[in-house]
Amino acid sequence: MRLMLTGMSAVLICGCLSRGGTDLLHARIREQQTHIAETERQIAQAQTELQRTRREADNLRAELARSGNGVLNAEQTEALVRVTKLQIHSLLSGGVNKDEQPGDDAFVAQLAPVDDDGEVVKLPGKIELTLIDPALPEDQRQVGQWNYTAEECRSHWTRGFTGAGYQFTMPLAESPEHDSLVLHARLTTADGRSFDANQIVRVTPSNTLTASSRRAVLDKAPRELDDINDPPPAPLKAEPAELPEWAEPNADAQKKTGPRPLRDSTNWTEETIPQLR
Numbered sequence: 001m002r003l004m005l006t007g008m009s010a011v012l013i014c015g016c017l018s019r020g021g022t023d024l025l026h027a028r029i030r031e032q033q034t035h036i037a038e039t040e041r042q043i044a045q046a047q048t049e050l051q052r053t054r055r056e057a058d059n060l061r062a063e064l065a066r067s068g069n070g071v072l073n074a075e076q077t078e079a080l081v082r083v084t085k086l087q088i089h090s091l092l093s094g095g096v097n098k099d100e101q102p103g104d105d106a107f108v109a110q111l112a113p114v115d116d117d118g119e120v121v122k123l124p125g126k127i128e129l130t131l132i133d134p135a136l137p138e139d140q141r142q143v144g145q146w147n148y149t150a151e152e153c154r155s156h157w158t159r160g161f162t163g164a165g166y167q168f169t170m171p172l173a174e175s176p177e178h179d180s181l182v183l184h185a186r187l188t189t190a191d192g193r194s195f196d197a198n199q200i201v202r203v204t205p206s207n208t209l210t211a212s213s214r215r216a217v218l219d220k221a222p223r224e225l226d227d228i229n230d231p232p233p234a235p236l237k238a239e240p241a242e243l244p245e246w247a248e249p250n251a252d253a254q255k256k257t258g259p260r261p262l263r264d265s266t267n268w269t270e271e272t273i274p275q276l277r
Contacts, residue, residue, distance in 0.1 A: 060191065083113040083121050086187050086195035092162060093183060095176070095203030096169070103175025103206030107131060107144070110158075111185050112165030113195065120164045122157060124150045125189040127166060131201075132182045143181060146170050150190070175206035 088111045095104030113123040131143040146168065148156070158167045181203055187195045 082115040083123050083189070083195065084116050085114060086185060086197040087112055087114050087118075087165075088183060088185055088197050088199035089163060089165060090199050090201065092167070093199065094201050095172075097204060102204075104204045105172055105175060107170050107172055107201075107203070108167070109170070109183055109185070109201075110163075110165050110167045111187075111197065112163070113187060122164070123187070123189060124153060125187045126150055127153055127168075128186045128188075129168065129170070130184040131170075132184065133176060133178055134182055135178045135180070143176055144170060144172055176203050177205055177207070179203055179205055 088109070092110040093108060096106040096108050097104050099105050109129055111127075112120045113125075115121055127148045129146045129148075131145070132141045133143050134141060148168070153166055156166045156168055158164065179202055181201050183199050183201045185197045185199075189195075
């Protein structure tokens with residue numbers, strides 16, 4: 001009887017445990033189904049947003065085509081959406097001296113459209129560059145201005161180890177008077193938007209001596225001792241004193257007997273000591 005009761009108790013315990021495991025399994029299945037349903041809903045929403053974006057892009061290309069500005073492809077449309085500002089590369093923009101005369105006679109500028117993360121985006125458009133000298137009077141501040149069409153900008157796109165962007169080399173009508181100028185750049189895209197950027201750039205004015213010209217001036221000008229640290233000039237060599245007759249024997253005698261030995265303290269004698277005195 002005791003054995004029978006023990007067996008029935010074991011059967012009841014196993015049944016309770018099996019029912020608990022089944023309930024846990026059903027709960028997990030329901031949780032997975034809920035997660036799958038939420039994921040499917042998000043995918044459907046993303047597809048709807050994508051379709052709407054594609055329709056907007058198609059409408060934009062059609063509007064540009066009707067306005068006569070040409071038709072943009074999908075890559076250009078994506079670039080229009082990504083670009084948020086125009087950035088000037090300060091390290092690659094500045095004056096250039098090509099004629100080896102004092103003062104820069106050309107100017108190099110590199111700029112690029114970028115997105116919110118600072119990534120360069122190759123976006124075509126018209127570019128206007130203006131170089132200004134803020135130290136001059138207002139009516140004389142403009143050093144130079146250059147305009148490039150979208151087609152011309154295509155050939156100025158460059159990519160290297162220092163970065164990518166539009167690079168331009170512009171000649172200067174005359175060398176600038178000051179070494180600190182302001183470069184203003186404007187990019188106008190196909191959809192009519194404009195992006196502006198300003199950057200302080202460095203140039204070499206015409207009144208600044210280059211290394212070669214400074215060396216030439218120093219070579220021509222006589223040097224004066226105006227600093228206590230300057231070394232004194234080298235002393236002039238004195239003319240050699242004439243030797244006495246006893247120290248310089250007759251040439252005819254040398255031809256017969258040969259050169260006489262040098263008279264020093266090693267070969268002095270009692271006869272020559274009075275003569276040395």
